[in-house]
Amino acid sequence: MQLQQLISLVLILHWMEDADCQHHASKHRQHKRGSPGCPAGCLTCSVYNGCLTCQPKLFIHLQRDAIRQTGVCLPSCPKGFFGTRSPEKNDCSKCGSECETCFDKNFCTRCKVGSYLHKGKCQASCPDELVPSDAKRECVPRVAACPADCDSCLNSDTCTRCMPGHYLLRGQCYSVCPEEFEPNEQLMECVPSVPCEVGEWSEWGPCLRILKTCLREETRTRKIVQNPSPQGNPCPATSEKRECFTKRKKCGKKDKGSRNRDQKNRNNRKGSAEGSKERKRKREREMGNREEAENRNKTEQRRKRAQSRDPQPV
Incomplete structure (x- = not known):
């Protein structure tokens, strides 16, 4: 009997402890309503999850931080999301992957770069009767034929790509770039010339x-x-x-020593010339003497031959 009473007492104490823990946990997780601790625009919020419901006319948007999501209340949904309203709450839902902004999940209002909007859909190219507008990211009507030498155009006055052999400059195509510009073969555009x-x-x-x-x-x-x-x-x-000029003495002006050396050189050259003339005269005298001696010898020989032919007297 005492053992049964002891077991009953232990069970009662365990139940009371468990109930007390659940009470504290529930109190810790309870939502704050209109508390100053909630972010702006929240109607109800959680310490860990941010806003759970928003004040009227505001949209609840879940912001992701790694694996955690935190609710915020906004007057309009951010880019890439669209808003849906219901009596219970107003939600922000994600647009399709090709949309930058959208009206709903199946109707884009602006496409991401590289796609063009046509009838609510984002497409890589436009139908034949339309041309792409990079500025609007839409397929727009071809108002008239593209300008001459255009391969594609935004409208009748603005080219976006030129025919081969032509270069794009400010929406126009040129076979020869205007003054102060030169062709860029990689971009096929006229780019400003760079001066030295x-x-x-x-x-x-x-x-x-x-x-x-x-x-x-x-x-x-x-x-x-x-x-x-x-x-x-x-x-x-x-x-x-x-x-240029320097403060030194003028070029060609020589000192006394230089003048003496020059005079000596001139004298040497003069003496050498006079000696040469004297040697020439001496050679001429010697040659004259030799000729005179030869002439005397010839005369003497003729006289002797003449004497030998004449008879000798008895």
Whole structure:
């Protein structure tokens, strides 16, 4: 009997402890209604899940943070979502994957980049009677034939792509780009030409003699800051020279020692010339003497031959 009473007492105590725990847990999880702790616009909220219901006319939107979702109340749904209203609550639902904004899940109002809106659907290309508008991201009517040399156009005045061999510039196609522009073969567009840019001139350099002349000149330079594009304005000269003068004695003015050396050289050259003339005269005298001696010998020989032919007297 005492054992049964003891068991009953233990069960009663365990039940009371469990009930007390459930009471505290329920109190911790209870929703706050109109409490200052709730985010703005909430009607009811949870510590862990944010807004659970919103005030009238507001939409509840679930924001995802990793695996956790937190409710917020907004006057309109964010981009990529559309709102649905009901007596119970107003929800934000996600648009289709190809829509940037939508009216409902099956009707887009603006497409993502690369798609064009036609009858509520986002398409990669437009029907034959329409042309794509990158600005509107819609298929728009072809008002008239595209301008000449256009492969595709936004309207009758604006090209979006040119025919081969032509380059796009501000909605127009050119076979030769206008002045101050040049063709870009990769983009097939006319892009601005880049002119050459040079820096400031340096200071003039030292006044140097030009080889063995009496002229002197000084030089200054400047660097190229930006190289030009293929058809940009070419670079001007990057070096410049001008004649200069120094405070030294004039070129050609010699000192006394130099003048003496020059005079000695002239005297040597003069003496050498006079000696050459004297040697020439001596050779001429010697040649004259030899000729005279030869003539005397010839005369003597003729006289002797003549004497040998004449008879000798008895």
